Every structure is written in structure tokens, then in C-alpha cells.
Amino acid sequence: MPLPPLLIGNSALIVVDIQAGAGLPAEETGIAIMSGNAERVARAERMVAAARAAGLPIIFFQEVHRRSGVDFGRELDGFEGVHCLDGDSGTELWPTLRPRLDDDGHEFHIVKRRYSGFIGTEFEIVLRGLKVETLVLIGGLTDVCVHYTFADAHQRDFHVRVVEDCVGGSTQARHDASLDAMEYLQTGARRMTDDVVAAFAAVAGTQTIAALEKVAAEVSA
Numbered sequence: 001m002p003l004p005p006l007l008i009g010n011s012a013l014i015v016v017d018i019q020a021g022a023g024l025p026a027e028e029t030g031i032a033i034m035s036g037n038a039e040r041v042a043r044a045e046r047m048v049a050a051a052r053a054a055g056l057p058i059i060f061f062q063e064v065h066r067r068s069g070v071d072f073g074r075e076l077d078g079f080e081g082v083h084c085l086d087g088d089s090g091t092e093l094w095p096t097l098r099p100r101l102d103d104d105g106h107e108f109h110i111v112k113r114r115y116s117g118f119i120g121t122e123f124e125i126v127l128r129g130l131k132v133e134t135l136v137l138i139g140g141l142t143d144v145c146v147h148y149t150f151a152d153a154h155q156r157d158f159h160v161r162v163v164e165d166c167v168g169g170s171t172q173a174r175h176d177a178s179l180d181a182m183e184y185l186q187t188g189a190r191r192m193t194d195d196v197v198a199a200f201a202a203v204a205g206t207q208t209i210a211a212l213e214k215v216a217a218e219v220s221a
Helices: 037-054 123-130 142-155 172-185 193-220
Strands: 010-016 058-063 107-112 132-140 159-168
Touching: 010 037, 010 123, 010 142, 037 058, 037 132, 037 159, 037 193, 058 142, 107 123, 123 132, 132 142, 142 159, 142 172, 159 172, 159 193
Parallel strands: 010 058, 010 132, 058 107, 132 159
Antiparallel strands: none
């Protein structure tokens, strides 16, 4: 079966919970993460830069829980310990992966209390307002927040791509299993950083050509 186009219609980059705790030991953060964080952060920085160059919307998610624990729900029933508490340094967004302060309406910061970005947030309202059709997911954890956000987006009829070398799971095995499950839902969901950066560059090029053609038309009018 041939792969569908990487980007269909309007697209947005979704940065899922790339927070400072990703670089800390599990004993300090309450969550174990597979190795390779530094490399994934570097790829995420490339992705964000490419999306900005293309003028694409970027949504930065941040998981935050109240210190009282009232909003953890069932999150502590499995292998995860207390994590992402409000005010902890590890809960902050990664220093180089934050929305720009000079936001021109293309960058958004959404705090969530659950794994899926759709639960209890304005995420879908923002996407519908932007008329987004394709979501490109990076961040973590592959088997938790990325997977649940992917599944909920799929059930809301979005096209979804997961950048497999720019997401990290709780373990390599769970990471691999979740990628396979997402590909099962949408053929062509699994993509690589280089391919997505190239697709974003093509969007930027198209926009540049359109802008030049508009200027030319205004000059000749």
C-alpha cells in the first residue's frame, strides 16, 4: 500500500511534554525514560526551527499536576511515580523548546493534566480554529502521552504523523510497540525527522513563491 502524503491540508507541529525532567534520573522525576534524550532534543530543535521557517502553527504541551495530587486520577496506578508537580524545576519546558514570547498567533502553550492533549484542554478548539488537518507529533512518552494524543486525534478524524526518531518511550520495547500500534491506525503515520523537515521546507518554499507572485501582481496592477 503506497504511503499517503506526509502533510495533508494545513499542518501543525505538536511538541508533547518535552520538559526539563527528561534529562534527570527516574528517581528524581518519577518516570523512567529510554536513553537518547539529548539526541531527541536536538532533533526537536530542528523540527521547531523548520516549522517556524514555514510559518506553521506549533503547540507546546506541558504536563503539570497540582501539588495536592488532586488531578492525578489513575496515573499512579501503574509504574509511574509522582511526577510533573507544579513548581518543580523538572516540570518546566525544556529551555530551548518553548513558545516564542513575540507570538504572532502561530505558537501556543497548553497545560494538560492527563495523558491525551485533548482531555480537559482547548487543544481541539485551537486546531479547528486554525483549520488544521495534519498533526505532526514529537516528544514523549511514545507509549503514553504521544500514543494517547495520537489515538484521540485519529478518532477525531485528523491525519496524524509521529516522528519516530524524535519521540522517546518509557522503554525501547514500549516505544517500538506504540509506534507499531500508531502505524496500525494510520498507514504512513511513522516518519523520520529528515523527511518532516524537508516537508516543512517545501511548505516554506511554496509560501515564498506565493508571496513573490502577490508582490508581482500588485506591482503590475
